Amino acid sequence: GAVVSQHPSWVICKSGTSVKIECRSLDFQATTMFWYRQFPKQSLMLMATSNEGSKATYEQGVEKDKFLINHASLTLSTLTVTSAHPEDSSFYICSAHGQGSPGNTIYFGEGSWLTVV
């Protein structure tokens, strides 16, 4: 069964609006979560690393004010795409790691398709 769950699986939003994607770890406490984006036929690109209770660390070139990450609890991290534009349309994936994660490894969510129209 799923170890990390993402919601929604897909979302369509209008340009200029904000959209929130949730990432939940099931059955273990995720002290660290990672957010990726993936464009068609490309590999996953790491956007940011978030540790529970602290500010996220963003990769170079990723706008922290546009991609707001909140990791307020050990089982939930959220990514909010603010003032979305069509170029933000992508596949967003989260992953989680923490004590108690099966095999002490990193697990990924099912991904969320964002389409901005």
Place this chain on the structure above:
Amino acid sequence: DAKTTQPPSMDCAEGRAANLPCNHSTISGNEYVYWYRQIHSQGPQYIIHGLKNNETNEMASLIITEDRKSSTLILPHATLRDTAVYYCIVRVYPISGGYQKVTFGTGTKLQVIP
């Protein structure tokens, strides 16, 4: 970060073993080799990982060379459902501590042929 290199694509006949190579010549002594796969439009699925010993689970086997500079993922009896992009990654430690971030290369697109 230790970088990995993989062939961009491979074909395998259904029922045969699929052997996917990965080079990680700059891997550090405390870095693990992980394999994930991504079926179209889904999140990556964990397959297997290892440090220096060969590993086997219900999905696959992982063979790591003695010098740890390369590894091979083996799917013993490939099925059509194994068609996916396979990623070989190594885990790195961020300077500030905490869990290592994971970065992906381009992976190998495995096509299992009937």
